Amino acid sequence: MAELAEIYDNAKKGREYALLGNYDSSMVYYQGVMQQIEKYCQSQRDPSLKAKWQQVRLELEEEYRYVKSIVNTLESFKVDKPVDCPNFLLEEAPQDPAVWPPPTPAEHRAPSQVKRPNSGAKPQRKDSPAMQHKGPVVRGQVNPKMDKSPRNGRVTKAKDEKGKKSGPEGGGDGEQKKFDGTGYDSDLVDALERDIVSRNPNIGWDDIADLEDAKKLLREAVVLPMWMPDFFKGIRRPWKGVLMVGPPGTGKTMLAKAVATECGTTFFNISPSTLTSKYRGESEKLVRLLFDMARFYAPSTIFIDEIDSICGRRGTSDEHEASRRVKSEVLVQMDGVGGASENDDPSKMVMVLAATNFPWDIDEALRRRLEKRIYIQLPTAKGRAELLRISLREVEVAPDVNLALIAEKIQGYSGADITNVCRDAAMMAMRRRIQGLSPEEIRALSKEELQMPVTMEDFELTLKKISKSVSSADLEKYESWMAEFGSV
Incomplete structure (x- = not known):
């Protein structure tokens, strides 16, 4: 009952934090209560009760996703490019470059380019030498300092190279921080x-x-x-x-x-x-x-x-x-x-x-x-037996294997030592099977022929070869x- 009360309190606090606008703390509570429900379901044996709790977890997961979407929406307001603004509205007309190229020397110009046109006769062209000497401040030109302005709708390349955010976190999801x-x-x-x-x-x-x-x-x-x-x-x-x-x-x-x-x-x-x-x-x-x-x-x-x-x-x-x-x-x-x-x-x-x-x-x-x-x-005697079961869960074990007896024999072994014992014992059957065979015969063996159960004899042979790695003096x-x- 204490576990259920804790689940109820955490779910209640998650919703209260969401209503108060503290979305970060709300998401932490939602994650915690979903993990608690998952753990509680694993301990239940009644299928109908487990199904009901799974349904509760799905509903809380939906609320969590909703809170997360709110956080992503709030994050999108902090980006340079407006989320709902179409791309074609952000595209700008062709503009003069921020830095003009150097003027062409007089000896390399065409004869028609040597004489400057009268400044009052007609507007000068952008590629004329007179305009090249006047610097970048001309009508319709963008100031280089304005490249970081939100009105541009884009961020300069130098900013991206420094690892700063470009747009809504690389596509609008806002989930992965950089x-x-x-x-x-x-x-x-x-x-x-x-x-x-x-x-x-x-x-x-x-x-x-x-x-x-x-x-x-x-x-x-x-x-x-x-x-x-x-x-x-x-x-x-x-x-x-x-x-x-x-x-x-x-x-x-x-x-x-x-x-x-x-x-x-x-x-x-x-x-x-x-x-x-x-x-x-x-x-x-x-x-x-x-x-x-x-x-x-x-x-x-x-x-x-x-x-x-x-x-x-x-x-x-x-x-x-x-x-x-x-x-x-x-x-x-x-x-x-x-x-x-x-x-x-x-x-x-x-x-x-x-x-x-x-x-x-x-x-x-x-x-x-x-x-x-x-x-x-x-590990204690109970812990050693549990370690043996965890290490051998991927292999077949013969009925004559007594894990409790093996756990008593490996007293003083560390967890890594017990893993090594199980690994070596699992290899014993394969060693017996390929003994005396040529390389061609070993390669011809099927997977089923090598999947033989681990026996008590395999553990006895292994324990004669592998000793504990921690001494009594170290423990003291x-x-x-x-x-x-x-x-x-």
């Missing part, structure tokens, strides 16, 4: 747009086994502020940064992508090489450009993987000056992208997620800015650090 990279190197902007910006990574909570505590905290830190912006204000403002700590292969990157998918935010997946340049001062510019783009595409999520490699402790003997400047710029920018305050629009929120395998190497100032610090631990170091600096 970052204005004025003041930055266009190559850097294009690289970030192409390699980093990822909208809707399509990784859901169901794709991640176990880690319920981490999912709960991430929902509270990132997802709920987008769904309930009125609640998360003042002292309840969202966390400005979240640090995920844990051994390699436990699912930290998957959690970050699930957060981006659940929120519908723009996802910036940052690696240390992205923020590194051989030119002096360019790395700091890349950091600032990254955060400027995140604010522009907000709501957005910045995920910095292996953050210890770019934000290690300052003041050490082996620290380079350039590395220190990059760390300082990251710290300054993070102070400027904190959660929404009382006067901020929640749809403009930027959340910084970071992951590391070496939390003890992180700078103290960065640790303070990453207010929530979550321990992503090794993580638990000791979390006991001192954890913030769950």
Whole structure:
């Protein structure tokens, strides 16, 4: 019942915001309530009840599209070219050029062109030398400064090359925003747009086994502020940064992508090489450009993987000056992208997620800015069995396979280790089938002959070859650090 009450409240707030003209917040509520209904329908077994909820979702989706069309219409009033004005009305008569060509030297002119006609006899022609010397200000000529005027109905080519808006967002839909990279190197902007910006990574909570505590905290830190912006204000403002700590292969990157998918935010997946340049001062510019783009595409999520490699402790003997400047710029920018305050629009929120395998190497100032610090631990017995089911859902499994027994045998394995176990076990049947065959006979095998189920014997052989990758000493170091600096 609490879930239904939350769906009702979010739908009510979405409609109220739309009536009040706050269309951005209204669209956020509509998106959230549609995701809640979709999740609720998946948990229902009654077909008739599920059909009714699907009908409710379609009606809300129609309202969402209507609000979105209003936003697009309002955006169309900001463009240079009137939306409803026909193109032929905007076409201008042939006019004199803004810059006249230089006059033809006297020695190259025809004899008829040497004598100038009497200025009072008849109007001078546009191509006459006398007119060429009088400059561009003539009757019927367009002033070059007026090219940016809305009356022209078009924007100059130079404006388009700078990445500014030309017309109603390239055709009138107004849905895709384009970052204005004025003041930055266009190559850097294009690289970030192409390699980093990822909208809707399509990784859901169901794709991640176990880690319920981490999912709960991430929902509270990132997802709920987008769904309930009125609640998360003042002292309840969202966390400005979240640090995920844990051994390699436990699912930290998957959690970050699930957060981006659940929120519908723009996802910036940052690696240390992205923020590194051989030119002096360019790395700091890349950091600032990254955060400027995140604010522009907000709501957005910045995920910095292996953050210890770019934000290690300052003041050490082996620290380079350039590395220190990059760390300082990251710290300054993070102070400027904190959660929404009382006067901020929640749809403009930027959340910084970071992951590391070496939390003890992180700078103290960065640790303070990453207010929530979550321990992503090794999967439990239940989580290991669920991971086995997720990894084997695309292959046929023999009836004798006991996933619970296998889960007990792989205690201490990380999520990546379990995936490797399933991958190797799925290859065992194929290895037996092609053993002793020639290359021609292998190529002649049909797909059905290779689609053999995975047996319990395959897992037993695999476990003899693949060991766990995380030692007990490493786990003790993580638990000791979390006991001192954890913030769950």
